Amino acid sequence: MTQRNILGGFVALFAAFPSALAADCAREGLLAAAQSYLTAQSTGQLSAMKLSTSNFTYQQNNKVREISTGLLSQSYKIDLNRSTADTVACASYTMWISTTGSKPYVVGTQIRHNDNNTNEIALIDTIAATTGDLFFDASKTLGYIKAEDWTTIPEAGRPSRDTLRKAGDAYLDMWTDAKAADTIPWGTDCERVEGSQLTRPCNGQLPRGGSSKKNGMRRYVIDETVGSVDVLCQFDSLGTMPDSHEIRIVNGKVKYVHTITALRVG
Template sequence: MVYQTLFSTILVAMIALITTHAADCTREGLLAAAQTYLSAQTAGSPSTLKLSASNFTYQQNNKVSDISKGLLSTAYKFDLSRSTADTVACASYSMWISTSGSKPFVVGTQIRHAGNNTDEISMIDTIAATTGDLFFDAKKTLGYIKAEDWSNINSTASRPSRDVLKKAGDAYLDMWTDAKAADTIPWGTDCERVEGSALTRPCGGSLPHGGSSKPNGMRRYVIDEVVGSVDVFCQFDSLGAWPDTHEIRIIDGKVKYVHTITVMRGVGT
């Protein structure tokens, strides 16, 4: 009887442990899944990815597409790549730049996982800019971003909160419709803004203060407090229904970096 009771107690504890583990969306799992995406892209082989069999979507430049016919089906050599992770949304953001070949690219990709299961990918959402897109020059963009510091913020007390990061991302996209939005963003005096290949330093210069009646919609977020960043995918309706990603990094309470990738032609492949 004692043995049965002990066995039952151990079994219940093991089930609870397994259930809890399955429900966790970890930073390590997200970054590992992001790395499988980056590896698949360099190989041009989406078949190497573990995609959800029942609920998978591939979206490229805000349009649901066939993954076998998208950017992932072509191999690209990276000059730079990096990823951030959002354990609350169970999503990651990866940015890569390829300057070689006849068609250079600057790409941002959000990867999402259903049910907090980082072993399977439920969505790959890509914004891919190439020659002809807004301020596009992959080599210039590479030069600017390679010089940046994207190391983790080790002190938890120094990390911006999720709320602060989301508000900064939303305020930035609201600048085209809200005359006061730009003034709510905590601009750093040494921040840099890279829009395509256009560099603005400091970030707070030459900003819009309203003027458009169309808000930038279709917003999808990846927020990483450890890095201090928010990435927002959207449709840039204020200027022309363009697929767009804006990434902002906040250090010591101030905006340090802003990156934008904007596609002007609809589908950038």
Template sequence: MVHLRHNAALAAILTLTPSASAADCTRDGLLSAAHSYLAAQTAGKPSTLLLSSNFTYQQNNKVSAIASGLLSTAYPIALNRSTADTTACASYTMWISTAGAKPFVVSTQIRHANNDTSSIAMIDTVSATTGDLFFDAKKTLGYIQKEDWTDIPVGKRPSRELLKKVGDGYLDMWTDAKAADSIPWGTECERVEGSQYTNPCGKTLPRGGSKKNNGLRRYVIDEVMGSVDVLCQFDSLGAWPDSHEVRVVDGKVKYVHTVTNMRGVGT
């Protein structure tokens, strides 16, 4: 169970919305900050990051000291990808490390206050490693590195509303028997849950059964990439810190990725 102070911190994340009078939050600024995060992770030096005065670090749904988190250890990164949400002034970065005794697949949302991408207000990470749900970093890497993540052309990009609806619909499948049928599944959709691969995505879906809604949802929505990432607490199965990313191409779900930490806290 997440303590009240953790819920308060998560509420603070969701209120990190841009000010209407502030300068525009740019895609280039968001991706530059994401790249600085990756450089800090590769070096194991969070001190290189430009952090705001009220910065918060959260790992696996628990507010903690950045000095004791993943960022303080250098990890060689075999694959990474970032998306940008200029409306929420936030980015999402996925990275995979297969080397060493402790491989990782990591999902991170970075948030900026007042549309100011020159400093980072929050780093919010869900990490999975050996022992977590369907975990095998090498298999996951093999699947994801084959995917096509080129920009979607203007005029063919899904709306923000559709992307949020798809992200919520996916997480609602465990509590709502009708949620699976509300999602526009593609015929060649690939689903990677940890290292478990399913094609097409619409095969073997949950249809309700749990009374616990998957909560604490935080969104990064990128219309250019046709993607939504939702960090959450997967209460339907066990209060697990979780990331679900969905990509929509030509109005249909193309990719689904999940990163789930079954231990709940720490790394």
């Protein structure tokens, strides 16, 4: 499938879910649906989830495919997982890591719902990295992320949705905009985990333009309670790689950056 066809398909996909972009959903329902996804993934039983019978789509590494042929068709022992919830977009983001078995994985998944209905899942959108993908080493990644602090931020100190989205966009714009890096509120103690590579502080060795292709197909899950934004995208600046970038802001400064990058579509 060509890049144009993938992008066109994705635009059409979100046109089918207009309410998901303006919904106001219960946080508890979003996290419950995310947990049902984790149960399905750890058991290989799709019946653990309530999928929409009228309008469901499964996408893996930026390609729409049958859920029965994707990651969820098999069970994986999950060593670590974490979920965030976006009550405005009626969506959640779940990261999970599996280090055992013949094929380890680091996975980022956005789940979306229609019409404020968190009882049914309309879209499962997954970026999955495994052996051979960019800087991949699931055990190293697990060690870094297990040590992180994702405590809920007190309400008075939470970053706004606009701040979080701008940080996510500015990060992805660094490859095409020489000034983008300077607009990001870097923390002096921030950590960046790219695959299995750790950079501290996370604003070391940043790109400053050079590519003419902006990273596209961006879709967002923003959770102010933990100060996070996850952006799934197609990394067009360096190719057409499926990619997830997650950023956490604490006390007004970037604390963590995580990337999951697959080298193949589908």
